[in-house]
Amino acid sequence: MKKPALTLAILLMLVALVLLLSVRYGSETLSFADLHRALQPADSHYFALVEYRLPRILLALLVGAALALSGVLVQGVIGNPLASPEILGVNHAAGLMSIGALMLFPGLSVMWLPLLAFIGALLAFALLRLAAGNSAPLRLALLGIALTALYASITDYLMLSHPLEINQALMWLTGSLWGRGWAFVYVALPWLLLLLPLSLLLCRPLDLLALGEEQATTLGINVRHAQQLILLLALALAAISVALCGPLSFIGLLAPHLTRRLVGGRHHWLIPGAMLIGALLLLLADLLARTLHPPLELPAGVLTAIIGAPYFFWLLMRTR
Amino acid sequence: MMPLILTGLSAGYTNKPVLQSLSLALPAGRITALLGPNGCGKSTLLRCCARLLTPQGGEVLLGNEDLASLSARQLGQRLALLPQQHLVPEGVSVQELVGYGRSPWLNLFGRMGTLDRQRVQAAMEQTQIAQLATQQVCKLSGGQRQRAFLAMALAQDTPLLLLDEPTTWLDINHQIELMALLRERQQQGRTVVAVLHDLNQASRYCDHLVLMSAGCVVASGTPEQVMTPALLQQVFAIKAEVHPDPVSGRPMCIVL
Numbered sequence: 001m002k003k004p005a006l007t008l009a010i011l012l013m014l015v016a017l018v019l020l021l022s023v024r025y026g027s028e029t030l031s032f033a034d035l036h037r038a039l040q041p042a043d044s045h046y047f048a049l050v051e052y053r054l055p056r057i058l059l060a061l062l063v064g065a066a067l068a069l070s071g072v073l074v075q076g077v078i079g080n081p082l083a084s085p086e087i088l089g090v091n092h093a094a095g096l097m098s099i100g101a102l103m104l105f106p107g108l109s110v111m112w113l114p115l116l117a118f119i120g121a122l123l124a125f126a127l128l129r130l131a132a133g134n135s136a137p138l139r140l141a142l143l144g145i146a147l148t149a150l151y152a153s154i155t156d157y158l159m160l161s162h163p164l165e166i167n168q169a170l171m172w173l174t175g176s177l178w179g180r181g182w183a184f185v186y187v188a189l190p191w192l193l194l195l196l197p198l199s200l201l202l203c204r205p206l207d208l209l210a211l212g213e214e215q216a217t218t219l220g221i222n223v224r225h226a227q228q229l230i231l232l233l234a235l236a237l238a239a240i241s242v243a244l245c246g247p248l249s250f251i252g253l254l255a256p257h258l259t260r261r262l263v264g265g266r267h268h269w270l271i272p273g274a275m276l277i278g279a280l281l282l283l284l285a286d287l288l289a290r291t292l293h294p295p296l297e298l299p300a301g302v303l304t305a306i307i308g309a310p311y312f313f314w315l316l317m318r319t320r
Numbered sequence: 321m322m323p324l325i326l327t328g329l330s331a332g333y334t335n336k337p338v339l340q341s342l343s344l345a346l347p348a349g350r351i352t353a354l355l356g357p358n359g360c361g362k363s364t365l366l367r368c369c370a371r372l373l374t375p376q377g378g379e380v381l382l383g384n385e386d387l388a389s390l391s392a393r394q395l396g397q398r399l400a401l402l403p404q405q406h407l408v409p410e411g412v413s414v415q416e417l418v419g420y421g422r423s424p425w426l427n428l429f430g431r432m433g434t435l436d437r438q439r440v441q442a443a444m445e446q447t448q449i450a451q452l453a454t455q456q457v458c459k460l461s462g463g464q465r466q467r468a469f470l471a472m473a474l475a476q477d478t479p480l481l482l483l484d485e486p487t488t489w490l491d492i493n494h495q496i497e498l499m500a501l502l503r504e505r506q507q508q509g510r511t512v513v514a515v516l517h518d519l520n521q522a523s524r525y526c527d528h529l530v531l532m533s534a535g536c537v538v539a540s541g542t543p544e545q546v547m548t549p550a551l552l553q554q555v556f557a558i559k560a561e562v563h564p565d566p567v568s569g570r571p572m573c574i575v576l
Contacts, residue, residue, distance in 0.1 A: 079407075204423060204430045210409040211420070214372050219476070220396020220424030264411020264456075 004263040004273070011276040015061075018283045022057045023049070025287065027294040055185050056177045060282045060300075062188050063177075063245050066237045068259075068278025069199055071252030072271055073234035076206040077227045078137045081260065084253035085238035088144040088231075091247035092151035093124030094239070095173050099158050114187070114243040121239030124151070137227055175246035175301025177286050184244050191240050195233060196275075202230055203267040210265060248285075248301045250308025251278050258311070281307065321509050322398075322479045323348035324369060328378035331368050338364040339535050341378065346528065348383075351502055351512040353522035355546075356532035357556055362515050363404075363484060365532070369513060370401045370482050382480060396424025400476035404484040406469050408458045414468050415453040418443055421475030443475040446501055462489040470498065474505070481505060483514040487521065499525040523547050524570045531555055547571040 024030050030038060030045060038045035070085040078087075085091070097120025098113050128147060132140045159170070205226040208216040213223045238252065255278035256270065262277075263269040285303035292298060324346040332338035338361045346352045354362040367373040368380055371387050380387040382398055390398065400421070409417075421443065422436040432440075444450040447467040452460065457468055466489045473481060481502075487495040502512050503525065516522040522529055522543075529546040531539040533555045539546045552560045558575055565572040 201428060204426070207409075207412075208420060208423060210407065210412075212403075212407040214367075214370075214403055215401070215407070217372060217392070218370055218396060218399060218401040218482075219420060220393040222392035225392075260410060265409045266412060266416060 004266075004269040007262050008269070008273055008276065011273060011280065015276055015280050015283070018280060018287065019057065019061070022060075022283055022287045023053060026053055026290045027297075051181065055182045056180045056286065057283065058185050059180050059188060059244060060177055060286045061279045062185070062192050063241045063248070064251060064255075064279035064282030065196070065275035066188075066192055066278075067241045067248060067251040067282070068255035068274040069196065069271060070234045070237035070241070071256040071278075072259075072267070072274045073199065073202070073206075073230045073237070074252070075256055076209055076267070077230050077234070078141050079209070079212075080141075081257055082253070083141060085234055086247075086249065086252065087141055087148065088235060088238070089124045089128060089147040089151060090121045090235055090238045091242050091249075092148045092155065093127075094118070094120040094242040095247055096120060096151045096155045096158075097123070099155050099173070103158055103162050113246075114184070117246070118239055118243035121235070121242055125235045125239070137231075140231075173246060174299035175248040175304070176289070176297075176299040177245055177282075178297055178299070180244065188240060188244055191236070195237055199233060199271060200268070202226070202233070203271065206230065206267040207265075246299075246301060248282065248304050250304045251281050254308045254311055255281060257315075321348035322383035322511055324480065324511060324513065325381040326365075326368070326378065327381070329365075329368060329375050329380065330377035331364055331373050331375045337376070337535070339368070342535070342537060343378075344530065344537055344540060346511065346513055346530070348511050349506060349509045350527040351506050351514070351525065352528040352530060353514055353516045353526040354530050354532065355516060355519060355522055356538075360532040360555075361535040362530075362532050364535075366482055366484055366513065366515055369480075370399060371395055372401075393424050396476070396478075398478055399480040399482060400473040400478045402470055402473045402481075402483040402486050404488065406465060408465060410456075410458055412457050413454050414444070414449055414457055414460070414471075415440065417457050417468055418449075418471045418475050421472040421477075424476065439475045439477055443471040446474060446504075447471040448497070463491055463494055466490060467494065470501075474501070479510055481510055481512045483512070485515050485517060487516070487518070495521070519547065519552075520565075520572050523572060524565060524568055543571050547573060549573075 023035065028048060030049065034045055035049065037043050038049040040046065074085050074088065075081055075083050094117035097116045101116050102108055124147065128140065128144055132143050205221050208219050208221050209226065216223050241248070256274045259270055259273040259277050263273045281304060282300065285300040285307065288303050289298040289300045326342060326344045329342045330337065330340050354365060356362050364373065368375055418440045419432060422432055422439065425436065426432065444453060447470050449464065449467050449471055452464060457465060460468065470486065486498055490498060506512055529541065529543055530537060531546050531551060538555055539551050547562050549560055549562055552558055552573060560573045560575045562571045562573050564570065
C-alpha cells in the first residue's frame with residue numbers, strides 16, 4: 001500500500017473513532033447499551049441523541065470537511081500555503097451582515113442568521129470580483145485582506161456603539177455548532193454532495209498550477225478559467241460553512257497545511273486527506289466544547305483557534 | 321513538420337514595447353538558437369511563441385495554425401516549454417512530475433494509459449533520471465531538477481519544443497547530453513527553439529541562429545551566415561575572430 005493511502009486509511013479510522021466518542025460523550029455520557037436503546041423514540045435519551053447530538057455531529061463532519069477543502073482550493077490558486085478562505089473576506093462579510101441585521105431588526109430570530117450570512121458572503125465575493133476584475137490571484141488576495149479589515153472594523157464599530165443588542169450576534173460570531181438540528185444538515189448536504197465531487201475533477205489543474213502559471217499554460221490548462229472556477233468553488237464552500245456554523249477560524253488554514261506534510265502535494269491525496277483532517281478537527285473541537293464544562297458549552301470556534309494558534313507557533317519555531 | 325512563422329509581431333509589457341513589428345521564420349524540423357545581449361527581447365520572443373504573452377499586433381503561426389486560435393488543451397498538444405526557473409512543488413516525485421507532461425493528452429479524469437506510461441519512462445531514461453523516479457523533486461540538486469523538468473517537456477511529445485536558457489544549471493557533460501537530446505528530437509522531425517547564451521555552443525549544435533538586438537532581428541540564418549566578426553561587433557560590441565572549429569568545422573568565435 002502506498003504511504004499516502006495508508007495515511008488516509010489511518011485518518012479515516014481516527015474520524016470513525018472520534019465520531020463514536022462524539023456520540024457517547026456530551027453533557028450526559030451514554031454507554032453503548034444506552035445508545036442502542038436511545039434509538040427508540042420512546043427512550044428517555046432519544047431526544048438528546050437523535051434530535052440534538054446526531055445532527056450536530058454530522059454537521060461538524062460536513063462543515064469541517066468543507067472548510068478544509070475550501071482552504072486547499074484557495075491555497076492552490078493563490079500559490080501560498082498560508083492563504084486561507086478567510087483572507088477573501090467571506091467570513092467577516094457574513095459576520096457584518098448578521099450583526100447589521102440584528103442592529104436594524106432587534107427582534108430578529110436567530111434562524112435567519114445563516115441565510116443572512118450566506119448573502120453577506122456572496123456580496124463580499126461579488127464586491128471582490130468587481131474590484132479585482134480579472135487580475136492575478138495575488139492582487140485578489142491583497143484586496144481580500146483589505147476588504148476583510150474593512151468589514152471587521154465596521155463590525156467592531158457596530159458592536160461598540162450598540163452594546164445591548166449584540167449578545168446573540170457575539171455567540172454566533174465565535175462560531176459554534178450549538179443547537180444545530182437536522183434542518184441545518186438538510187441545508188448543507190445537497191450543496192456539499194454537489195461541490196465535493198466537483199472538486200475532485202479539479203485535481204489536475206490544481207497540480208499543474210503548483211508549477212506556476214506559465215508552466216500550467218504550456219501544459220494545456222486555461223489558467224484564468226481554472227483559477228476562477230476553483231476560487232468560486234472555494235468561496236461557495238466557505239460561504240455555506242460560515243452560514244451554518246458562523247466563522248470557524250483556522251480549520252481552512254490548518255487542515256490543508258497539516259495534510260500537505262502528511263501526504264505531499266498531489267491533490268488527489270491532498271483533497272480527501274484535508275477533508276478528513278478538517279472533519280477530525282471540528283469534531284474534536286465540538287466534542288471538547290460539549291464535554292469540558294457540562295452543562296455549560298464553549299463555542300467550537302474558540303477551541304479551533306486554541307488548537308490552531310499553537311500549531312503555527314510550533315511551525316514557526318521549526319522553520320526558523 | 322511545423323515551421324514557426326512570426327509576422328508583424330509587436331509585443332511587450334504595459335508602457336514598454338519590446339518587439340516592434342518583427343517578422344521571422346523559424347525552419348521546421350530544425351534546431352534554432354535565439355541569441356543576443358541581455359534585454360534584447362529574446363525571452364519576450366520565446367514567450368510569444370509559447371502564447372504566454374499576447375501580442376499587441378501581428379500573429380504567430382505554427383504550421384498553418386494561428387497560435388491565438390488554439391484551445392488551451394490544443395496549445396499543450398502543440399508545444400512544450402522548459403522555462404528558465406521552476407516552481408518546485410512539495411511532495412511530488414520525479415515520476416509524477418514527468419507524468420504531468422502527459423496532461424494535455426489525458427481525459428477529464430486523468431487516467432494514464434500504456435502509451436502515456438511508455439512516454440514517461442522513455443523521457444526519464446533519455447534524461448538519465450530513471451533511477452531517481454521515486455525521489456521527491458524538491459530534494460534534488462539544481463541540475464537534476466532541470467533534467468526532471470526537461471523530461472516533463474519531452475514526455476509532452478509535442479511538435480514544437482521551446483527552451484529558455486536550458487543549459488544554465490547544468491554541468492558541462494549534461495549540457496552536451498542536452499544538446500544531443502535536442503538533436504535526437506530534431507531528427508524525429510520536431511522543431512526546437514532555444515534561447516542560448518553561449519555563442520560557440522549555439523554555433524556547434526544548432527542548425528539556425530537568430531541574432532537579436534534591441535527588439536529587432538539583426539541576422540537570421542545558418543551559423544556560417546550569422547557568426548561573423550562584423551555582426552558580433554554590431555550586436556555585442558566585441559572584437560572577435562571567427563574560425564572553423566577544428567573538430568566539427570562549425571564557425572567558432574574567439575574574443576580578442
